[in-house]
Amino acid sequence: MTDKNETLLDGLKVVELSHIMAAPTCGQLLADMGADVIKVERLPAGDDTRRFGKSVDGDSAAYAMMNRNKRGVGLNLKTDSGRAALRRMIEQADVFIENYRLGAMEHYGIGWDAMHKANPKLIYCSISGFGRTGPYAERGGFDLITQAMSGIMSITGEGPGRPPVKVGAPITDITAGMLAALGICGAVVQRSRTGEGQYVDTSLYEAGIAHTFWQTAIHGATGEVPQAMGSAHPLSAPYQAFKTSDTWVIVGAANQNTWLKFVDAIEAPELADDPRFAQPIDRMDNLDALVETLNAILSQRTTAEWLEVLEGAGVPAGPVYDIAEMVNDPHTKARGMIAQVPAATGGEFAAIGHPVKYSAASTEIKRGAPLIGQHSREVLAEFGFSPEEIDSLQADGAIGADEGFAAAD
Numbered sequence: 471m472t473d474k475n476e477t478l479l480d481g482l483k484v485v486e487l488s489h490i491m492a493a494p495t496c497g498q499l500l501a502d503m504g505a506d507v508i509k510v511e512r513l514p515a516g517d518d519t520r521r522f523g524k525s526v527d528g529d530s531a532a533y534a535m536m537n538r539n540k541r542g543v544g545l546n547l548k549t550d551s552g553r554a555a556l557r558r559m560i561e562q563a564d565v566f567i568e569n570y571r572l573g574a575m576e577h578y579g580i581g582w583d584a585m586h587k588a589n590p591k592l593i594y595c596s597i598s599g600f601g602r603t604g605p606y607a608e609r610g611g612f613d614l615i616t617q618a619m620s621g622i623m624s625i626t627g628e629g630p631g632r633p634p635v636k637v638g639a640p641i642t643d644i645t646a647g648m649l650a651a652l653g654i655c656g657a658v659v660q661r662s663r664t665g666e667g668q669y670v671d672t673s674l675y676e677a678g679i680a681h682t683f684w685q686t687a688i689h690g691a692t693g694e695v696p697q698a699m700g701s702a703h704p705l706s707a708p709y710q711a712f713k714t715s716d717t718w719v720i721v722g723a724a725n726q727n728t729w730l731k732f733v734d735a736i737e738a739p740e741l742a743d744d745p746r747f748a749q750p751i752d753r754m755d756n757l758d759a760l761v762e763t764l765n766a767i768l769s770q771r772t773t774a775e776w777l778e779v780l781e782g783a784g785v786p787a788g789p790v791y792d793i794a795e796m797v798n799d800p801h802t803k804a805r806g807m808i809a810q811v812p813a814a815t816g817g818e819f820a821a822i823g824h825p826v827k828y829s830a831a832s833t834e835i836k837r838g839a840p841l842i843g844q845h846s847r848e849v850l851a852e853f854g855f856s857p858e859e860i861d862s863l864q865a866d867g868a869i870g871a872d873e874g875f876a877a878a879d
Contacts, residue, residue, distance in 0.1 A: 477504020478831045482658065484565040485510060486540070487556070489517045491640060492597045492611070492674060493569035494536040495647025500654065501539035502824040502833045505565070508849055509537055509840060510556060513546040513870055516842040527815040529839075534819040537839035538811045543850070544843025544870030552868035553578050559853050561589045565654055569597040572608050582669050592667040593657045597650050601673040611674045613640040620678025625685050627698040635698070645677035707753040707760055708732070711790060712768045719773045721764075722786035726750060735783035736767050736776075812838040843870025 482505040486497040494509075494517070501507040511517050522532035543559075546552040557580050560566045566585065568575055575581045575596075582594050596602055599611025617623050617636045627635035653670040661667055679686075684704050685696035696704055703709035706724035723732035726749070733741045741747050741763070746756040753760050768776060773789055780787035791799065797808050797820070811821040824833035846869045850860050863869045 475832050476830070477833070478828065479503045479505040479655075479658075482506065482565065483563050484508065484567065485556075485559050485563040486567045488567060488569050490519055490569075491536065491613075491643040492646040492650070493567050493595075494519070495644055496567055496595070496597065496650040496654070497540060498536050498538065499648065499651040499824070500565070502835070504832070507540040508543055508559070508845075509540040510543045510545055510559075511842050513544045513552075513843070513867075516544065520842075526813075526817070529813040529815050529817075529819070529841075531819050534811050534813065534839040535821050538821055538835050539837055540840060541837075541845040541849055542840025542843060543846045545846075546868050547578055549866055549868045551863055551866050553580075555850065555855070555863060555868060556580060557585075557588075558855075559849075560585050560592065562853055563589070563592065564658070565593045565595065567595045567597070567650065567654075569611070571610060572598065572602060586667065586669070590666060591661060593654055593661065593670060594667065595650050595654055595670040595672075597646050598671075598673050600675045602671045606675070613643045613674060616642040616674035616678045620675055621682050621685065622678050625682070625696055625698050625704075628700050630697045632698065641681065642674035642678040645680065646672055646674045649677055649680070702757065702761075705754070706750055707757050708764060710761070712761070713765050714768055714773045714776055715771055717773045718790045719768060719776050719780075720788045720790060721768075721780070724750070728785055729753075731783050732780070732785045735779050735785055736764075738767055809835050811835055814838055814841045814844060846870050 479500060482500070484497065484500055484505045484507040486493060486507055487510045488494050488497060489511075497507045497509065509517075517533060517537075519533045519536065520530045522530060524531055525533075545556055547556065556578065560580055566580075576584075582596075585592055585594055597611075598607075599609050599616060600606035614636060617626075618634070620642065622641070623634040623636050626637055627633070649672045650670065653672060657668050657670055688694055688696050688704060699710075701711040701720070703724065708729075709722050709724040711718045711720050721732065723729045729747075729750075730742055733739050745752065747753050747760055747763075771779075777787055777789065789795075796802055802808055805827070806823045807825070809821050809823040810818045813819055819838070821835070823835075826833070847860050847864075850863070850869070851857070855863075860869070
């Protein structure tokens with residue numbers, strides 16, 4: 471029988487040389503699943519995320535969100551000994567994750583070719599703006615730019631003729647981290663059969679494109695260029711937000727059976743016989759008229775009143791939450807999606823919980839995000855560095871003190 475306290479990736483040693491968001495997100499997911507993720511930060515300042523938003527005594531809420539369950543090592547990669555120490559760690563790791571510009575790892579002497587030769591079982595993952603091949607490989611990676619170039623911004627917003635709008639969340643960063651974690655897990659499974667590691671390469675650009683399923687399908691089938699539609703769906707209706715007397719209600723009555731339930735629930739059965747709205751294709755062809763008609767009806771009651779009616783009728787519906795409402799919703803709490811993460815200097819931060827639940831594995835948050843270099847001596851000792859070697863690295867300024875560093879101002 472499997473022990474519920476076991477983890478999915480127990481024993482997997484991961485070295486993460488990362489900053490900002492995509493690679494730290496990848497590392498966080500692997501750490502939640504039980505991998506021993508060692509966050510390597512470049513001294514003296516560390517990850518720029520430490521200086522995003524509010525920071526107290528070196529702890530940052532933004533940094534804490536993506537770096538819990540990891541241990542921290544601080545290395546000065548401008549020193550020969552710092553670079554040599556990092557290489558020695560990667561030579562013994564199962565997985566190496568990085569999200570720096572093309573050529574940076576080769577500059578440090580830890581590029582894929584060199585590390586694969588030194589450690590054939592290594593799974594080496596690069597997360598970048600546009601991938602490591604192709605005409606844009608040398609470009610930097612920024613969520614705003616890849617949202618624009620992947621087509622996301624062209625289908626987000628109120629509609630044609632309005633200014634371009636990005637998705638509020640940095641979805642290409644976050645999704646690239648998720649794709650990388652998925653790719654690494656797949657590579658781990660293959661390695662269990664072949665004994666060989668491999669190179670895993672994904673990007674923010676591809677992560678953005680992956681969100682355009684419907685719109686890319688429409689363009690491929692018809693040649694049309696899909697446009698922003700507010701909260702509406704490009705293929706079915708009604709499936710969007712409608713104004714109520716106090717806020718907004720989301721209605722998902724797109725298929726025919728649900729549409730018939732919906733018009734009965736809102737006491738407008740005549741809409742089922744209206745030729746403009748009779749079938750799904752009719753409702754899409756007359757979407758503006760449909761929205762105008764439904765807004766006039768739904769604006770007569772509050773969101774809470776409509777939710778009671780629609781849920782009772784079996785019609786998918788929901789409110790539009792702000793972040794505070796989402797955090798405090800009882801279902802969010804029941805699913806463990808907001809967790810309190812201990813801060814390295816005391817206190818706690820709220821962080822998003824692991825988004826997958828397992829019947830026979832734990833994803834417990836066992837530690838908060840580390841300070842810069844908090845576990846340098848501990849980790850290096852585990853990689854076979856003697857106390858004298860560690861003292862020498864510290865004397866050279868190649869590593870940080872084991873008690874950590876506060877974030878730079």
